[in-house]
Amino acid sequence: MSSTRTRRTRAALAGGLGLALALSACSGGGDEGGGDGGGDAAADVDCAAYEEYGDLSGKTVSVYASIVEPEAKQQTDSYIPFEECTGATIEYEGSREFEAQLPVRLRAGNPPDIAYIPQPGFLKSIVADFPDSVVPAPEGVVANANEYYTEGWVNYGTVDGTLYATPLGANVKSFVWYSPSAFESAGYEIPTTWDDLISLSEQIVEDGGIPWCAGIGSGEATGWPATDFLEDVVLRTAGPEVYDQWVNHEIPFDDPQIVEALGTAGEILKNPEFVNGGLGDVTSIASTEWVDAGLPILDGTCWMHRAANFYQANWGEGVTVAEDGDVFAFYLPGESEDDKPLLGGGEFVTAFADRPEVAAFHAYLSSPEWANAKAEVTGQGWISANSGLDPELLQSPIDQLSFDLLTDESYTFRFDGSDQMPGAVGTGAFWTELTAWIANDKADDQVLADIEAAWPAS
Amino acid sequence: MDWLVNADTTAEKLVLMLVAIGLFVLVMAVILLGVDRVKRVPQWVVVVAFVGPAMAAIAFGLVYPGLRTIRDSFYDRTSSNPVGLDNYVAAFTQDAFQVVLRNTLLWVVLVPLLATFVGLVYAVLVDRTRFEQFAKTLVFLPMAISMVGAGIIWKFVYEYRPDQQGVAQIGLLNQLLVWLGIEPQQFLLNQPFNNFFLIAVMIWIQAGFAMTVLSAAIKAIPDDIIEAARLDGLHGVGMFRYITVPSIRPALVVVVTTIAMGTLKVFDIVRTMTGGNFGTSVVANEFYNQSFRISNLGLGAALAVILFVLVIPLIVYNVRQLRLSEDIR
Numbered sequence: 086m087s088s089t090r091t092r093r094t095r096a097a098l099a100g101g102l103g104l105a106l107a108l109s110a111c112s113g114g115g116d117e118g119g120g121d122g123g124g125d126a127a128a129d130v131d132c133a134a135y136e137e138y139g140d141l142s143g144k145t146v147s148v149y150a151s152i153v154e155p156e157a158k159q160q161t162d163s164y165i166p167f168e169e170c171t172g173a174t175i176e177y178e179g180s181r182e183f184e185a186q187l188p189v190r191l192r193a194g195n196p197p198d199i200a201y202i203p204q205p206g207f208l209k210s211i212v213a214d215f216p217d218s219v220v221p222a223p224e225g226v227v228a229n230a231n232e233y234y235t236e237g238w239v240n241y242g243t244v245d246g247t248l249y250a251t252p253l254g255a256n257v258k259s260f261v262w263y264s265p266s267a268f269e270s271a272g273y274e275i276p277t278t279w280d281d282l283i284s285l286s287e288q289i290v291e292d293g294g295i296p297w298c299a300g301i302g303s304g305e306a307t308g309w310p311a312t313d314f315l316e317d318v319v320l321r322t323a324g325p326e327v328y329d330q331w332v333n334h335e336i337p338f339d340d341p342q343i344v345e346a347l348g349t350a351g352e353i354l355k356n357p358e359f360v361n362g363g364l365g366d367v368t369s370i371a372s373t374e375w376v377d378a379g380l381p382i383l384d385g386t387c388w389m390h391r392a393a394n395f396y397q398a399n400w401g402e403g404v405t406v407a408e409d410g411d412v413f414a415f416y417l418p419g420e421s422e423d424d425k426p427l428l429g430g431g432e433f434v435t436a437f438a439d440r441p442e443v444a445a446f447h448a449y450l451s452s453p454e455w456a457n458a459k460a461e462v463t464g465q466g467w468i469s470a471n472s473g474l475d476p477e478l479l480q481s482p483i484d485q486l487s488f489d490l491l492t493d494e495s496y497t498f499r500f501d502g503s504d505q506m507p508g509a510v511g512t513g514a515f516w517t518e519l520t521a522w523i524a525n526d527k528a529d530d531q532v533l534a535d536i537e538a539a540w541p542a543s
Numbered sequence: 544m545d546w547l548v549n550a551d552t553t554a555e556k557l558v559l560m561l562v563a564i565g566l567f568v569l570v571m572a573v574i575l576l577g578v579d580r581v582k583r584v585p586q587w588v589v590v591v592a593f594v595g596p597a598m599a600a601i602a603f604g605l606v607y608p609g610l611r612t613i614r615d616s617f618y619d620r621t622s623s624n625p626v627g628l629d630n631y632v633a634a635f636t637q638d639a640f641q642v643v644l645r646n647t648l649l650w651v652v653l654v655p656l657l658a659t660f661v662g663l664v665y666a667v668l669v670d671r672t673r674f675e676q677f678a679k680t681l682v683f684l685p686m687a688i689s690m691v692g693a694g695i696i697w698k699f700v701y702e703y704r705p706d707q708q709g710v711a712q713i714g715l716l717n718q719l720l721v722w723l724g725i726e727p728q729q730f731l732l733n734q735p736f737n738n739f740f741l742i743a744v745m746i747w748i749q750a751g752f753a754m755t756v757l758s759a760a761i762k763a764i765p766d767d768i769i770e771a772a773r774l775d776g777l778h779g780v781g782m783f784r785y786i787t788v789p790s791i792r793p794a795l796v797v798v799v800t801t802i803a804m805g806t807l808k809v810f811d812i813v814r815t816m817t818g819g820n821f822g823t824s825v826v827a828n829e830f831y832n833q834s835f836r837i838s839n840l841g842l843g844a845a846l847a848v849i850l851f852v853l854v855i856p857l858i859v860y861n862v863r864q865l866r867l868s869e870d871i872r
Contacts, residue, residue: 185835210838214621305818305836365705365729371821372703372732386709513837517639520820524732541620 134454135170137225142172144442149190149197150432151183159467163459167449173442184512191215196437199447201253203432204504205241206511211435212244220436222248223444229451233471241500242433250433251451254459255470257487258313258393258428258501260414262379267388275415277422279321283352286359289388295362297353298387299370300378301520308516310375311523312503313428314354314391319346320426321419325497328426332502338510338540339533347522347529354523362387371524382412391417393430394487398466406465407482414483416490427490430501431470507541514539609851615844622840630845640829647826647853649738650745650809655802658746659795662753667783670761679758683751690748694815697744701730701816734822741823744812749805753798760794761787793868800861807854826850 152160157179164175178197180186184207190196191211196218202208212219222230222242230239230251242250261282268275271292276282289296301310320328323342330336331343353359354370361369363386364378376399379390383404390396394414397406404411419425434450436443449455453473460467460474465481468474468488479485490496503511514536521527550556615622616630634640662682669678685693702714706727712718717727730740764787772786788795810827817823819832826846834843 188838189835214838303818305814305832307818307820363705363707363710365703365707368729368732369703369705372729384709386707508837509839513832517820524821525734 132166132170134452135167135449138167138171138445138449139441140172141442141445144172144440145174145176146443146446147176147178147198148201149178149180149183149187149199150201151180151203152201152432153179153181156466159459159463162462163455166454166458167446171442171445173446175446187211188214191218191437198436198438198440198443199450200435200437201432202250202435203430204511205433205500206503206505206507208242208250208433208435209244209505210508212249218437219249220439220443222251222436223439223447225444225448226251226451229448233451233453233473235470235472235498237498237500238431238470241431241505242435250435251447252470253432253434253450255431255468255491256393256395256429257468257490258430259317259417259426259490260392260394260396260483260487261417262382262390262392262396262412262414263388264382264385264411265408265413266411267382267385273388276418278418279420282418286353286389290358294388295358295360295386296388297360298362298364298378298381298390299354299360300364300373300375301370301523302372302374306512306516307371308518308520309503310378310392311354311370311519312515313393313501315347315350315519316499316502317391317417317426317428318350319343319502320428320497320499321424322346322349325426325499328499328502332505334506334540338537339530343533344530347533351522351529355526367526368524371520379412394468394483395466397481397483410482414486425496427496427498428501429491429498430504509539509541510536612844612847612851615840616848618841618844620839620841622844626841630841631849633842634845634849639824642822643824643826643829646738646823647807650742650806650825651803651853653739653742654745654749654806654809655799657742658749658802659753659757659799661746661750662755662798663757663788663795665750666754666758666761667787670758679754682754685748686751686755688748690809690811691815693744693748694812697740697747698731698816701740703727703729703732731817731823732821737817737821737823741812741816744816745806745809749802753802756794756798757791760791764790793864796864797861800857800864803857804854807850807857826853 150160157177160179161175161177164177167173168175183200184204187197187200187202188211192215202211227248230242230248234252238252238255239248242248242252263275271289273285273288274281276285286296299310299314301308303309316328319331319342323331323346327336327340327342331338331340336342355367357367360367361373363381363384364370364373370378375392379387379392379396379399380401381387382390383400392414396414400406400412406412416425416427434447436447451471453471453475456469456471456474457478459469460478460480463480465484468479468484468491470491472492474488476485476488479488491498503515505511506515518527518532518536518539522529522532547559547562550559617625617627619626635644665678665682669675672678688696699713700715701717702712703717704710704712704714704727706712706721712721712727714727714730716730720727731737768790769782769786772782777785808827809825810831813819813823813825813828814831819825819828824832826849830843830846830850832843833839833846
């Protein structure tokens with residue numbers, strides 16, 4: 086008996102030791118990574134601009150956003166000057182499920198310190214649903230916002246008169262991508278009015294081509310590129326004032342002016358002669374992924390593709406994006422040459438904690454120092470509406486053009502409407518109904534009436 | 544004692560490791576030695592020790608969320624104000640949700656029946672043939688692929704490109720059609736057939752499961768029964784109809800109900816392949832949409848409850864069948 090007992094005790098000890106070793110081996114490494122990421126960049130950082138934030142050594146700020154690799158790397162790189170100068174640590178976490186997970190984390194009482202919210206409408210519902218979690222912008226942030234951003238941009242981060250969120254990045258959506266060399270050899274001019282655009286399309290049809298290619302596929306978010314298209318047309322046919330009333334539901338979603346705009350959009354998107362170059366018939370717009378939709382331009386099976394400046398990331402290796410390169414974009418023209426509405430979007434920095442280091446980081450993100458640091462580490466595909474951003478730092482021609490349009494006062498900027506609407510519409514019915522509009526040839530007025538019906542009562 | 548919490552140097556880390564190991568060994572030793580010394584433990588202690596943690600986990604992880612979901616289904620989108628039956632009325636009357644319920648019904652009827660049928664026929668056909676192992680492995684392989692993976696694979700199979708100069712097909716099925724001289728089809732877009740193309744994916748996955756279970760059941764049919772039937776003149780289809788199927792009935796019921804339950808919960812395939820667009824959404828997908836994308840917790844909870852109610856009869860039937868077959872034994 087006693088010998089069995091001893092043997093069993095030894096076996097237990099041995100097993101325990103092995104397990105303990107394995108456990109401690111697992112837990113050891115984790116602490117190393119976060120603190121000193123990218124120490125090399127420290128040398129050339131001028132810390133003078135960061136003194137106002139004070140010494141934040143040992144403090145940590147967690148950031149949660151929808152931006153994932155490879156753009157996430159550019160985000161974390163742009164925090165390095167702040168981390169080096171103040172000693173704070175920024176823990177960045179990007180998730181493709183951001184919009185679904187942020188409310189879950191808030192409801193569970195586990196909010197991030199800072200979140201980048203890409204839709205003002207989502208910000209509104211977060212403020213309404215979780216008034217105790219979200220923190221109004223502190224003084225330094227408010228000062229930065231008012232100094233470096235236009236009133237319009239400040240208003241997108243304001244809910245019921247209180248500024249909560251400041252703009253981070255920005256994008257410009259009123260672009261038509263084309264191939265400059267193909268246009269030149271065919272003798273096509275870049276259109277400067279909407280009528281020119283339509284007659285150019287008809288010209289291309291006459292010459293035996295299919296002018297437009299489009300795609301609205303985006304997994305469960307399928308349909309969003311079509312909402313951008315409609316918004317761009319509403320800005321042109323009905324004007325910015327009607328657009329604002331429409332977005333804020335001061336006029337019904339299916340107002341006659343919107344029905345007219347959808348009809349105008351349909352003259353391109355649902356015209357079998359105009360679409361869908363290299364991709365199929367009208368319904369193929371619904372099944373084509375938006376990231377692939379412009380690529381037929383490179384094959385010469387399509388001439389024009391309406392997409393935002395960030396579409397440049399999809400052209401692939403070896404394609405030069407420049408006015409004299411393989412592809413470039415022109416401004417989607419207004420009704421006349423003087424009528425220049427501009428549709429765009431962006432993310433908004435929202436804080437869920439009022440600790441000093443969080444306020445300091447929030448202020449940093451709204452400052453020109455950050456915008457310039459971000460531009461320096463980003464090869465292409467990023468701009469900001471921050472007026473302190475040095476355009477020389479932007480590295481791609483389309484980004485420079487976007488920034489020029491964004492800061493040119495002759496253009497009337499409006500924020501993406503679907504991003505401002507309540508979730509049931511902006512990320513629900515608006516997407517699915519426009520998908521049905523294309524995939525099932527659903528009638529214009531029926532589409533708009535069904536979206537109107539989905540608008541939440543309260 | 545700060546180094547215990549924040550070990551910085553290698554020496555501190557080593558000491559910390561030793562302390563941790565020592566603690567672990569101590570605890571394990573106490574437990575293992577103690578087990579032998581205690582001779583008489585009251586029965587309720589044993590019961591609580593063994594059943595308690597499981598009950599606590601079920602109560603906290605299953606019963607509480609279940610009750611909470613049922614409660615939420617009678618509340619508004621932030622689950623703060625009661626709205627009565629409004630959510631259920633919306634779920635059953637709005638056109639969009641009727642399509643969702645219709646699709647779920649299609650899935651629940653077609654997938655278990657077809658997957659079981661395919662699995663059964665296949666199991667019978669390959670039974671006791673030379674290449675049985677290999678043939679079974681082939682059909683069983685899809686079981687090892689996750690639903691999302693299967694969705695992506697089949698999305699490529701159904702991929703559409705126009706039949707046009709300079710454009711190459713990249714979808715297997717459409718390339719076959721083009722070779723046969725038929726126009727390529729938008730398999731995932733054209734209603735109502737797109738639902739059947741999604742259902743085919745689930746059948747592809749589940750047929751292997753049905754085949755494996757049923758094949759084992761077929762092998763368990765006693766040889767004397769088969770011989771007696773043969774002497775009575777039964778062959779081929781007759782043998783299948785009167786001997787094989789009745790003998791494996793309990794296994795058939797388990798397979799059909801298990802697949803049906805899995806089908807009711809189907810979400811991954813629909814979300815990966817169409818995102819619920821083009822009239823292909825099912826209850827589980829719509830429940831996720833409402834709860835997490837549109838932030839309408841009340842309606843999402845109502846859909847989850849509907850799903851729960853739909854599963855109950857299947858579980859009841861399954862348990863009763865299990866009892867019956869145990870009684871026979």
